[in-house]
Amino acid sequence: MTITTIQRTRLAYDLITQVFGPERNFASEYPLIFDPSFQGSLIGLEEADEVVSACAILPRDLVLNGWLMRIGMIGTVATADEHRGKGYAGQLLREAEKNLFCEGAVLSILWADDAAFYEKKGYIPIGCEVDYALSVTDSGKLPTSEGVRWMETRDHAAMHALYVRHSHRVDRTLAETSTLLHGPEIAGLVHEENGEVVSYALMGRGQDLQGVVHEWAGSSKNVLACLRAYLDNLSEGSDSIFLMCPVTAVDLRKDLLELEIPAIEGVLAMARVLDMQGMAKIYQRFGDPRLRTATDEEALRLTGPKGSIVLDRRQALLGTCPPQGKRSLLEVIEKETGIRFDGMPLSPFIWGLDSI
Ligand SMILES: CC(C)(COP(=O)(O)OP(=O)(O)OC[C@H]1O[C@@H](n2cnc3c(N)ncnc32)[C@H](O)[C@@H]1OP(=O)(O)O)[C@@H](O)C(=O)NCCC(=O)NCCS
Known part of the structure; x- marks a missing residue:
């Protein structure tokens, strides 16, 4: 079976409408996705010419006190009834994340009706x-x-x-x-x-x-x-x-x-780190100049005068945008490295008109 990825098609829209019900008019609710003059798009997984799973993606810049952080929003994740439980939504999320990473997003952000599903896919609650x-x-x-x-x-x-x-x-x-x-x-x-x-x-x-x-x-x-x-x-x-x-x-x-x-x-939303180098830049920006960073796809090493600490994707996010702004992990990072991160954690906020 070959699964291909498609972007912005009528079939993906039809699937989303079928799953969420015809009473939802997504095209008018989310114009930044469905109006081609804006940046959003639909991603779908296709099997034998049928779209089996689809979602919307939208790259945006968060303004944080005059500083910009690019994130990607994911919304309306849907798998056709008869194709559920085959791992399609998981595969679709990874496709959506790849697209958003290519658009420069450091994080993917979504609002979950059911947090447990997204937790399994690596998402954690962030912000306040x-x-x-x-x-x-x-x-x-x-x-x-x-x-x-x-x-x-x-x-x-x-x-x-x-x-x-x-x-x-x-x-x-x-x-x-x-x-x-x-x-x-x-x-x-x-x-x-x-x-x-x-x-x-x-x-x-x-x-x-x-x-x-x-x-x-x-x-x-x-x-x-x-x-x-x-x-x-x-x-x-x-x-x-x-x-x-x-x-x-x-x-x-x-x-x-x-x-x-x-x-x-x-909390504000759920999120997953897409770009560890982007995360390193955030720590670099808020840490003092003695901070050294090194990254690979899954790990971020922060080194300061006192020593080093290695963070995985989840921890890198918990240090920068923890749920309810709790500073506990940041304090451990400060203690281990001897670097202070003034201005962190960040306080990202997304007003209701922007969510998808
Ligand atoms: C949620 C939804 C997209 C999942 O699609 P799917 O293709 O069946 O998902 P996957 O096969 O990739 O993943 C299923 C996995 O998630 C788990 N899962 C599915 N729904 C879950 C839920 N509501 N809570 C917790 N876990 C859930 C399954 O047990 C399975 O776990 P496993 O990978 O360990 O076996 C699909 O059920 C759907 O379209 N639901 C209606 C629309 C909806 O609620 N969308 C989310 C809006 S925020």
């Missing part, structure tokens, strides 16, 4: 996301929603200008932001002051993230005004919303703490 549940009873604590209105297409440029002020985000062009904002079932609010959009918030996206405010920008007070508008306009049957926050959103987090709205700390 802070979530808040706000209920209608919190509305009165928030600033008044005067000046808040539904977003319109004419607001996209102002919203993009607010988005790019985030220190931790995916690098996006205005065209990409605008295309994503046209996605299905996004309830977008903007807050206008003296004719200028000063903040915005987005809730819901296709079938995902319903009731979740997954992207926002602007000053904390103005974002809270948008949250109040969501709470005051909840549809019948729902009495709360969720808010997603990067750990770096210090002002908003502080205000929510003062409002006694508890934070729920979670």
